[in-house]
Amino acid sequence: MKKLLMAFTCCSLLLLTSNFSLAEEAQFPKNEPINYLIPFSAGGESDLFARLQQPYLEKELGQKVVVSYKVGAGGALAWSELVNSPATGHYTAGINLPHIILQPLQRKNAGYKTEELKPVMLFHVTPCVLAVRTDSPYKTLDDLIKAAKEKPGSVIIGACGNGTSGHIASVMLNKQAGLNIPYVPFPGTSDLPIALLGKHVTAIMAFTSGYSQYTKDMRVLAIASEERDPNIDAPTFKELGYNIVEGSFRGLAVPPSTPDSVVEKLYQACAKINAEPEFAKKAANMGMTLLDMNPKQSAEFLAEKTEEYKMILTDISK
Incomplete structure (x- = not known):
């Protein structure tokens, strides 16, 4: 009887924990700022696009969006910080391709792995x-x-x-x-x-x-x-006569264990913003081509580009 009671108590605790977790996810965003970390210096494309998004994101998410900077190591310092941040959806960072692929491929320890950066959306290319x-x-x-x-x-x-x-x-x-x-x-x-x-x-x-x-x-x-x-x-x-097709894809990512439901809410907000005619016009005037890659498509694109850049690096090192 004692063992049965203990088992019942454990199951109850697991259910309570699970329900609490789901409740926490359902509450996103909470009544606190959304942190938007930029890996490069102010005034660059990542910053300009984030600043363009900022008022629209605040309207969509109903919370203040704080844009900050963590410059260094070609963006690696910011992405290292992101993967170790709380996975609540309130900690996000701009991501740049090929940076987030090439750095872990070229360095012994970039401070993060490409697959640890959970993509929300790839939203433009230049x-x-x-x-x-x-x-x-x-x-x-x-x-x-x-x-x-x-x-x-x-x-x-x-x-x-x-x-x-x-x-x-x-x-x-x-x-x-x-x-x-x-x-x-x-x-x-x-x-x-x-x-x-x-x-x-x-x-x-x-x-x-x-x-x-x-x-x-x-x-x-x-x-x-x-x-x-x-x-x-x-x-x-x-x-x-030169086979050079290259550019920077930019998007938003969150820590690796961020719940999918939270990621989806962030994606829906970003996608809605990209679809705003006024926003799209401003982005085009800045020389940015808008994209709409959802979390799954973004992850698949990252995997494809990883294989492509592996070949490029092999070719370069010959």
Whole structure:
């Protein structure tokens, strides 16, 4: 009888715990701020998009959204913090591809694993662009490549961090053009125009979104996309004979054990915002192409890109 009573008590406790857990999930969001961590410096694409989302998210979720920054290690510091944060849905962070895939592949300990970042949504993409100053003597990609071959070291390319889409595109250009152009990593995309216009680098491997703010100061030599951008008067790398299609996919993630029901609520809020005509217009004006990948689609896309980047890294290391 005593054993039966103990078993009944244990089962009751398990049921109570389970019901409490479900009740906690159902309450999301609670009456507390939603933390939105940005892995890069203020003024970059991740920050600009988060700031654009912020008032809409607050309206959809009914809670204050606090955007903060954790800059360092190409975003790894922020993502390391995220995977160790409470899995309540109130701790989120912007994610960037290929960063979150390449870092764990290239480093012994990146501080996180790609699969630990539970995706809520991939909500936009910005293709890479190779840009120079408008007063640059290099009018075309061929001009820049010719100078780099004739005077090694005379051309320097800057981009955002290591293990990023700008870095990968720069490496691919070097490999396919038979060059060894020095590469300089910067903390965030907002640092790139400053570096280029300040003549610290010859060119930058930026994004369509970054260029859209400096059309009078920069000239795009090539775009790393399948098709030309209707808002940029420049050819694709493919048109010029280089198989370089690269860009940055951005989205939102939560800690690994965050309940699926909470993730779904966050996704529905983000998806609804992307579908707002006013929001979509603002994003387009910033050079961002909106996407709508739900949690499952985002996870599948991450898995596909992981295999793709494994092959690229193998090819680069040869």
